Amino acid sequence: MSEGGLGSTVASHYNTLQETGIEARKESRIIFMRGFNNWAKSTLINDFVGKIRHKTNDKNNIQVLDLGSGKGGDQRKWNKANVAKVIHTDIAETSVKQSEERYKELIQKSSHPVFKGEFYSADCSKTRLKDLYKDQSQRLDITSCQFVFHYSFETLEQADMMMRNACECLKPGGYFIGTTPDARELIRRLKDAEDTSFGNSVYRVSFESKDEFPLFGCKYDFHLEGVVDCPEFLVHFGMLEKLAAKYGMIPVYKENFASLFEQRIKDKRNVDLLKRMSALEEYPAPRGKHLVTSEPEAYREAENKLKELHNAGTQAKQVLTISKDEWEAITLYLAFAFQKISSPLEEEEGAETSHD
Numbered sequence: 570m571s572e573g574g575l576g577s578t579v580a581s582h583y584n585t586l587q588e589t590g591i592e593a594r595k596e597s598r599i600i601f602m603r604g605f606n607n608w609a610k611s612t613l614i615n616d617f618v619g620k621i622r623h624k625t626n627d628k629n630n631i632q633v634l635d636l637g638s639g640k641g642g643d644q645r646k647w648n649k650a651n652v653a654k655v656i657h658t659d660i661a662e663t664s665v666k667q668s669e670e671r672y673k674e675l676i677q678k679s680s681h682p683v684f685k686g687e688f689y690s691a692d693c694s695k696t697r698l699k700d701l702y703k704d705q706s707q708r709l710d711i712t713s714c715q716f717v718f719h720y721s722f723e724t725l726e727q728a729d730m731m732m733r734n735a736c737e738c739l740k741p742g743g744y745f746i747g748t749t750p751d752a753r754e755l756i757r758r759l760k761d762a763e764d765t766s767f768g769n770s771v772y773r774v775s776f777e778s779k780d781e782f783p784l785f786g787c788k789y790d791f792h793l794e795g796v797v798d799c800p801e802f803l804v805h806f807g808m809l810e811k812l813a814a815k816y817g818m819i820p821v822y823k824e825n826f827a828s829l830f831e832q833r834i835k836d837k838r839n840v841d842l843l844k845r846m847s848a849l850e851e852y853p854a855p856r857g858k859h860l861v862t863s864e865p866e867a868y869r870e871a872e873n874k875l876k877e878l879h880n881a882g883t884q885a886k887q888v889l890t891i892s893k894d895e896w897e898a899i900t901l902y903l904a905f906a907f908q909k910i911s912s913p914l915e916e917e918e919g920a921e922t923s924h925d
Contacts, residue, residue: 598794598861599771602895604848606902609826610715610748611646611842612833613904617744618650621710624742629653632709633684636693636735636747637717641668644675647684654685656709658698658734660720662690694720694727698734708740714747716902718809722802725785728812736816739909745818751825751903752803755789756782758901768792769894770864772901784808793898806905813907822906826899849889860892867892 597603622628631652635643638657647655657672659665665688672686689701699705712735721731735745758767759776766775775790787803810820824832833839843849852871854860860868871890878885891899 599796599895599898600861601848601850601891602771602899603796604846605826605830605891605895605899606716606748607642607646608839608843608846608848609829609902609904610643611846612829612839613746613748613906614643614646614650614713617711617746617906618652620744621742625710631711632656632707634658634698634709634712634735634738636712636714636731637720638665638668639717640664641671643713643715644668644671644686648675648679652684652711654687656687656689656698656702658689658691658693660690660692665690693734694723694731697730699738702738707738708743709738710740710743712736712739712743712745714745714749716748718747718749719801719804722785722787722804728785728808729815732809732812732816736813736818736907736909741817741909743909744821745813745907745909746822746905748902748904749804750791750801750901752782752805754825754901754903755803769897770794770862771894772898774901806903809905810907817909818907819910820905821908823903825903826901829904844889849891851887852890853887855887862892862894864892864894867894869893 618631621631625631629651631650631654633647633652633655635647635655635657638659639661641657644655657665657668659668669686669688672683672688676683687703689698691698691701714731714735718731718735721727739745755774758774759765759779761767762779765777765779766773768774771794773790773792777788781787782803782805784805785802785808788800789803790799791801792798806823813820834843850861851858852860852868852875868890870893871888874888874890875885878888
């Protein structure tokens, strides 16, 4: 467990966060934001598992590290992607135990074989994970770090260890994928704010200064309704790229969630997935149901879309949308991916082999 810094504060927050269950989550003010974020993660996972599967001969043996796996919320995503193994690691010991229980339930309920699971509780920004693994020689295809990496940007040493854990066991050609708050968007909104905080009915961000943004230790307090209420650190993406380069990684993908949505809904499979994951709300609400908020401006875009459809001669009675405040919170985030490249030694060996 973490000693010093704010790691213990973060661990304590997630250790005490109650598991509410599916029915309670349906009543959450941010139910559709949660669905959207899960959809974004699913498209990212499916995309890069697909890239690995396309280029490997061992298509049924994809190995994954879920870095900051929390309560195991992505286990079904990995299972649907048919990976062979997932290593779960998280700073919150209680979350790791809940993740193990969720994994056991997944095995019991699944109609086909489930990936092999390993579980470790550790501060991934201070502990080298490779030293904990049962098989320290294993090579991984994908590391996934969802909504977690920003906690490591408290110090250079912590961010470096987090990156080392993400990348050092990856095979050449493997990917490090993730999601994190978008530093540029956070700073833009801060600059537009009257003081050092901004937000709406579902989230609030509070900085200590409007003018100083150090590369590490740039703390802000983040509150997201019913989910997050603890300090985070700004992730300067240029520094993230430099840390990644140290471990043989090159950037191959980066998109804010607004752009991610625009790009990925061009694929019908992602649109179908969006609907299956209930990531959008029906407006107006169907008979017997209610909207997540009654705020007057929350569905202005949906109203305008309905008017457009009616003016075009369609008989649409509803559109799929998301409330204004949830969308503002969603677009605080970006998705990224890095790829492991061969070391000079591996490249030399490959060249020698090609001459034989």
